[in-house]
Amino acid sequence: MQKPLAVLFDIDETLVHTGGAGGRSWTWAFDHLHGVAADIGDHTSAGETDPEVGRQTFEGVMGRTPTDAEMAALYAAYLWHLADDIRTSEGYRVLDGAEEALRALSDAGVVLGVISGAMEGAARTKMEPAGLGRWFVFGGYGSDSPDRTEATRAAIRKASLLVGHDLSPTEVFVVGDTPHDVTSAHAAGATGIGVASGKHSVDELREAGADAVLTSLTEAFPGL
Ligand SMILES: [Mg+2]
Incomplete structure:
Protein backbone atom coordinates (compact mmCIF):
# COMPACT_ATOMS: atom_id res chain seq x y z
CA MET A 1 0.00 0.00 0.00
CA GLY A 19 -17.21 4.82 28.74
CA GLY A 20 -20.84 5.15 27.73
CA ALA A 21 -21.02 8.96 27.77
CA GLY A 22 -22.98 9.05 24.50
CA GLY A 23 -25.64 6.55 25.58
CA ARG A 24 -26.07 8.24 28.96
CA SER A 25 -26.43 11.62 27.29
CA TRP A 26 -29.18 10.40 24.94
CA THR A 27 -30.97 8.86 27.93
CA TRP A 28 -30.67 12.15 29.83
CA ALA A 29 -31.95 14.16 26.84
CA PHE A 30 -35.08 12.01 26.43
CA ASP A 31 -35.79 12.09 30.15
CA HIS A 32 -35.19 15.85 30.36
CA LEU A 33 -37.32 16.74 27.33
CA HIS A 34 -40.02 14.06 27.31
CA GLY A 35 -39.86 12.34 30.69
CA VAL A 36 -39.36 8.94 29.10
CA ALA A 37 -36.75 6.22 29.73
CA ALA A 38 -34.79 5.68 26.51
CA ASP A 39 -31.92 3.30 25.82
CA ILE A 40 -30.37 3.86 22.37
CA GLY A 41 -29.08 0.27 22.44
CA ASP A 42 -32.67 -0.96 22.10
CA HIS A 43 -33.22 0.98 18.88
CA THR A 44 -29.86 1.38 17.13
CA SER A 45 -26.48 -0.27 16.63
CA ALA A 46 -22.85 0.91 16.82
CA GLY A 47 -21.69 2.96 13.88
CA GLU A 48 -25.02 4.66 13.20
CA THR A 49 -24.97 8.44 12.92
CA ASP A 50 -26.28 10.71 15.68
CA PRO A 51 -29.25 11.85 13.56
CA GLU A 52 -30.19 8.19 12.97
CA VAL A 53 -29.73 7.35 16.66
CA GLY A 54 -31.83 10.30 17.78
CA ARG A 55 -34.63 9.77 15.27
CA GLN A 56 -34.92 5.98 15.62
CA THR A 57 -34.83 6.14 19.41
CA PHE A 58 -37.45 8.92 19.37
CA GLU A 59 -39.74 6.83 17.17
CA GLY A 60 -39.11 3.77 19.34
CA VAL A 61 -39.92 5.37 22.68
CA MET A 62 -42.47 8.01 21.59
CA GLY A 63 -44.25 5.94 18.96
CA ARG A 64 -44.36 8.76 16.44
CA THR A 65 -42.21 10.82 14.08
CA PRO A 66 -40.38 13.77 15.71
CA THR A 67 -40.88 17.32 14.47
CA ASP A 68 -37.87 19.32 13.28
CA ALA A 69 -38.03 21.40 16.45
CA GLU A 70 -38.11 18.27 18.61
CA MET A 71 -35.02 16.90 16.85
CA ALA A 72 -33.24 20.25 17.30
CA ALA A 73 -34.08 20.26 21.02
CA LEU A 74 -32.91 16.65 21.31
CA TYR A 75 -29.55 17.40 19.66
CA ALA A 76 -29.03 20.40 21.95
CA ALA A 77 -29.93 18.50 25.14
CA TYR A 78 -27.74 15.55 24.13
CA LEU A 79 -24.76 17.81 23.48
CA TRP A 80 -25.38 19.80 26.67
CA HIS A 81 -25.18 16.69 28.81
CA LEU A 82 -22.34 15.10 26.84
CA ALA A 83 -20.07 18.08 27.48
CA ASP A 84 -20.31 17.43 31.24
CA ASP A 85 -20.52 13.64 31.18
CA ILE A 86 -17.41 13.22 29.04
CA ARG A 87 -15.30 14.97 31.70
CA THR A 88 -16.39 12.63 34.49
CA SER A 89 -16.86 9.39 32.54
CA GLU A 90 -14.83 6.81 34.44
CA GLY A 91 -14.32 4.55 31.45
CA TYR A 92 -13.06 7.31 29.14
MG1 LIG B 1 -16.69 3.70 15.69
Whole structure:
Protein backbone atom coordinates (compact mmCIF):
# COMPACT_ATOMS: atom_id res chain seq x y z
CA MET A 1 0.00 0.00 0.00
CA GLN A 2 1.35 3.43 -0.88
CA LYS A 3 1.36 6.32 1.57
CA PRO A 4 -1.98 8.18 1.50
CA LEU A 5 -2.35 11.96 1.16
CA ALA A 6 -5.20 12.08 3.66
CA VAL A 7 -6.44 9.78 6.43
CA LEU A 8 -9.88 10.07 8.02
CA PHE A 9 -10.38 8.62 11.50
CA ASP A 10 -13.58 7.42 13.09
CA ILE A 11 -13.79 8.44 16.76
CA ASP A 12 -15.84 6.00 18.88
CA GLU A 13 -13.94 2.74 19.50
CA THR A 14 -11.30 3.76 16.94
CA LEU A 15 -9.60 6.66 18.75
CA VAL A 16 -11.43 6.77 22.09
CA HIS A 17 -13.73 4.74 24.30
CA THR A 18 -16.08 7.19 26.00
CA GLY A 19 -17.21 4.82 28.74
CA GLY A 20 -20.84 5.15 27.73
CA ALA A 21 -21.02 8.96 27.77
CA GLY A 22 -22.98 9.05 24.50
CA GLY A 23 -25.64 6.55 25.58
CA ARG A 24 -26.07 8.24 28.96
CA SER A 25 -26.43 11.62 27.29
CA TRP A 26 -29.18 10.40 24.94
CA THR A 27 -30.97 8.86 27.93
CA TRP A 28 -30.67 12.15 29.83
CA ALA A 29 -31.95 14.16 26.84
CA PHE A 30 -35.08 12.01 26.43
CA ASP A 31 -35.79 12.09 30.15
CA HIS A 32 -35.19 15.85 30.36
CA LEU A 33 -37.32 16.74 27.33
CA HIS A 34 -40.02 14.06 27.31
CA GLY A 35 -39.86 12.34 30.69
CA VAL A 36 -39.36 8.94 29.10
CA ALA A 37 -36.75 6.22 29.73
CA ALA A 38 -34.79 5.68 26.51
CA ASP A 39 -31.92 3.30 25.82
CA ILE A 40 -30.37 3.86 22.37
CA GLY A 41 -29.08 0.27 22.44
CA ASP A 42 -32.67 -0.96 22.10
CA HIS A 43 -33.22 0.98 18.88
CA THR A 44 -29.86 1.38 17.13
CA SER A 45 -26.48 -0.27 16.63
CA ALA A 46 -22.85 0.91 16.82
CA GLY A 47 -21.69 2.96 13.88
CA GLU A 48 -25.02 4.66 13.20
CA THR A 49 -24.97 8.44 12.92
CA ASP A 50 -26.28 10.71 15.68
CA PRO A 51 -29.25 11.85 13.56
CA GLU A 52 -30.19 8.19 12.97
CA VAL A 53 -29.73 7.35 16.66
CA GLY A 54 -31.83 10.30 17.78
CA ARG A 55 -34.63 9.77 15.27
CA GLN A 56 -34.92 5.98 15.62
CA THR A 57 -34.83 6.14 19.41
CA PHE A 58 -37.45 8.92 19.37
CA GLU A 59 -39.74 6.83 17.17
CA GLY A 60 -39.11 3.77 19.34
CA VAL A 61 -39.92 5.37 22.68
CA MET A 62 -42.47 8.01 21.59
CA GLY A 63 -44.25 5.94 18.96
CA ARG A 64 -44.36 8.76 16.44
CA THR A 65 -42.21 10.82 14.08
CA PRO A 66 -40.38 13.77 15.71
CA THR A 67 -40.88 17.32 14.47
CA ASP A 68 -37.87 19.32 13.28
CA ALA A 69 -38.03 21.40 16.45
CA GLU A 70 -38.11 18.27 18.61
CA MET A 71 -35.02 16.90 16.85
CA ALA A 72 -33.24 20.25 17.30
CA ALA A 73 -34.08 20.26 21.02
CA LEU A 74 -32.91 16.65 21.31
CA TYR A 75 -29.55 17.40 19.66
CA ALA A 76 -29.03 20.40 21.95
CA ALA A 77 -29.93 18.50 25.14
CA TYR A 78 -27.74 15.55 24.13
CA LEU A 79 -24.76 17.81 23.48
CA TRP A 80 -25.38 19.80 26.67
CA HIS A 81 -25.18 16.69 28.81
CA LEU A 82 -22.34 15.10 26.84
CA ALA A 83 -20.07 18.08 27.48
CA ASP A 84 -20.31 17.43 31.24
CA ASP A 85 -20.52 13.64 31.18
CA ILE A 86 -17.41 13.22 29.04
CA ARG A 87 -15.30 14.97 31.70
CA THR A 88 -16.39 12.63 34.49
CA SER A 89 -16.86 9.39 32.54
CA GLU A 90 -14.83 6.81 34.44
CA GLY A 91 -14.32 4.55 31.45
CA TYR A 92 -13.06 7.31 29.14
CA ARG A 93 -9.75 6.42 27.53
CA VAL A 94 -7.73 6.93 24.40
CA LEU A 95 -7.28 3.61 22.64
CA ASP A 96 -3.89 1.96 22.45
CA GLY A 97 -1.62 3.36 19.75
CA ALA A 98 -4.02 6.11 18.66
CA GLU A 99 -1.82 9.08 19.51
CA GLU A 100 1.30 7.36 18.19
CA ALA A 101 -0.46 6.61 14.88
CA LEU A 102 -1.68 10.21 14.56
CA ARG A 103 1.81 11.50 15.27
CA ALA A 104 3.43 9.12 12.78
CA LEU A 105 0.99 10.09 10.03
CA SER A 106 1.30 13.78 10.79
CA ASP A 107 5.10 13.57 10.79
CA ALA A 108 4.92 11.78 7.43
CA GLY A 109 3.07 14.73 5.90
CA VAL A 110 -0.36 13.09 5.78
CA VAL A 111 -3.33 15.42 6.31
CA LEU A 112 -5.63 14.17 9.07
CA GLY A 113 -9.40 14.45 9.23
CA VAL A 114 -12.30 13.07 11.23
CA ILE A 115 -15.07 10.87 9.86
CA SER A 116 -17.69 10.33 12.51
CA GLY A 117 -21.36 9.58 12.75
CA ALA A 118 -21.34 11.96 15.71
CA MET A 119 -22.55 15.49 15.10
CA GLU A 120 -19.61 17.87 14.71
CA GLY A 121 -20.13 19.34 18.18
CA ALA A 122 -20.33 15.89 19.76
CA ALA A 123 -17.28 14.66 17.85
CA ARG A 124 -15.21 17.59 19.11
CA THR A 125 -16.55 17.08 22.64
CA LYS A 126 -15.62 13.40 22.63
CA MET A 127 -12.01 14.24 21.73
CA GLU A 128 -11.67 17.13 24.18
CA PRO A 129 -10.64 15.34 27.41
CA ALA A 130 -7.70 13.78 25.58
CA GLY A 131 -6.84 16.88 23.54
CA LEU A 132 -7.11 14.87 20.32
CA GLY A 133 -8.70 17.74 18.43
CA ARG A 134 -5.23 19.19 17.86
CA TRP A 135 -4.52 16.53 15.22
CA PHE A 136 -7.48 17.16 12.93
CA VAL A 137 -7.73 19.99 10.47
CA PHE A 138 -11.12 19.05 8.97
CA GLY A 139 -13.78 16.37 9.06
CA GLY A 140 -17.05 14.85 7.94
CA TYR A 141 -19.75 14.30 10.58
CA GLY A 142 -23.20 12.97 11.24
CA SER A 143 -24.32 16.60 11.10
CA ASP A 144 -23.23 16.69 7.42
CA SER A 145 -25.55 13.78 6.62
CA PRO A 146 -27.44 11.08 8.55
CA ASP A 147 -26.04 8.68 5.95
CA ARG A 148 -22.49 7.65 6.82
CA THR A 149 -21.49 7.20 3.19
CA GLU A 150 -22.64 10.77 2.44
CA ALA A 151 -20.78 12.06 5.50
CA THR A 152 -17.68 10.22 4.26
CA ARG A 153 -18.12 11.82 0.82
CA ALA A 154 -18.35 15.22 2.51
CA ALA A 155 -15.09 14.56 4.37
CA ILE A 156 -13.33 13.48 1.17
CA ARG A 157 -14.64 16.60 -0.60
CA LYS A 158 -13.17 18.77 2.17
CA ALA A 159 -9.87 16.88 1.95
CA SER A 160 -9.80 17.55 -1.81
CA LEU A 161 -10.45 21.26 -1.24
CA LEU A 162 -7.66 21.38 1.32
CA VAL A 163 -5.14 19.51 -0.84
CA GLY A 164 -6.19 21.45 -3.93
CA HIS A 165 -7.17 18.60 -6.23
CA ASP A 166 -9.48 15.59 -6.39
CA LEU A 167 -8.26 12.60 -4.42
CA SER A 168 -8.30 9.06 -5.79
CA PRO A 169 -9.32 6.09 -3.60
CA THR A 170 -5.68 5.12 -3.03
CA GLU A 171 -4.93 8.63 -1.76
CA VAL A 172 -7.60 8.68 1.00
CA PHE A 173 -7.74 6.13 3.79
CA VAL A 174 -10.73 5.81 6.11
CA VAL A 175 -10.00 4.15 9.46
CA GLY A 176 -12.87 2.69 11.48
CA ASP A 177 -13.94 -0.11 13.82
CA THR A 178 -17.18 -1.27 12.18
CA PRO A 179 -17.98 -3.10 8.92
CA HIS A 180 -20.24 -0.13 8.08
CA ASP A 181 -17.23 2.21 8.31
CA VAL A 182 -15.44 0.04 5.74
CA THR A 183 -18.36 -0.27 3.31
CA SER A 184 -19.05 3.48 3.58
CA ALA A 185 -15.39 4.19 2.81
CA HIS A 186 -15.58 2.11 -0.35
CA ALA A 187 -18.92 3.56 -1.43
CA ALA A 188 -17.49 7.06 -1.00
CA GLY A 189 -14.36 6.25 -3.01
CA ALA A 190 -11.71 5.67 -0.36
CA THR A 191 -9.50 2.88 0.93
CA GLY A 192 -11.06 1.22 3.98
CA ILE A 193 -8.86 0.30 6.95
CA GLY A 194 -10.49 -1.72 9.73
CA VAL A 195 -9.30 -1.62 13.34
CA ALA A 196 -10.63 -4.39 15.58
CA SER A 197 -10.59 -2.19 18.69
CA GLY A 198 -14.38 -2.09 19.05
CA LYS A 199 -17.05 -4.77 19.01
CA HIS A 200 -16.09 -6.20 15.62
CA SER A 201 -13.43 -8.83 15.00
CA VAL A 202 -10.64 -8.85 12.45
CA ASP A 203 -12.60 -11.48 10.49
CA GLU A 204 -15.79 -9.39 10.43
CA LEU A 205 -13.85 -6.38 9.13
CA ARG A 206 -12.14 -8.55 6.49
CA GLU A 207 -15.53 -9.93 5.42
CA ALA A 208 -16.77 -6.35 5.00
CA GLY A 209 -13.99 -5.98 2.41
CA ALA A 210 -11.44 -3.96 4.36
CA ASP A 211 -8.29 -3.28 2.35
CA ALA A 212 -6.27 -3.80 5.53
CA VAL A 213 -7.21 -4.77 9.09
CA LEU A 214 -5.30 -3.94 12.26
CA THR A 215 -5.95 -5.51 15.65
CA SER A 216 -5.20 -2.11 17.19
CA LEU A 217 -3.51 1.16 16.21
CA THR A 218 -0.32 -0.07 17.90
CA GLU A 219 0.36 -2.02 14.69
CA ALA A 220 2.33 -0.40 11.89
CA PHE A 221 0.00 1.85 9.89
CA PRO A 222 -0.52 0.74 6.25
CA GLY A 223 1.51 2.80 3.79
CA LEU A 224 3.97 4.19 6.34
MG1 LIG B 1 -16.69 3.70 15.69
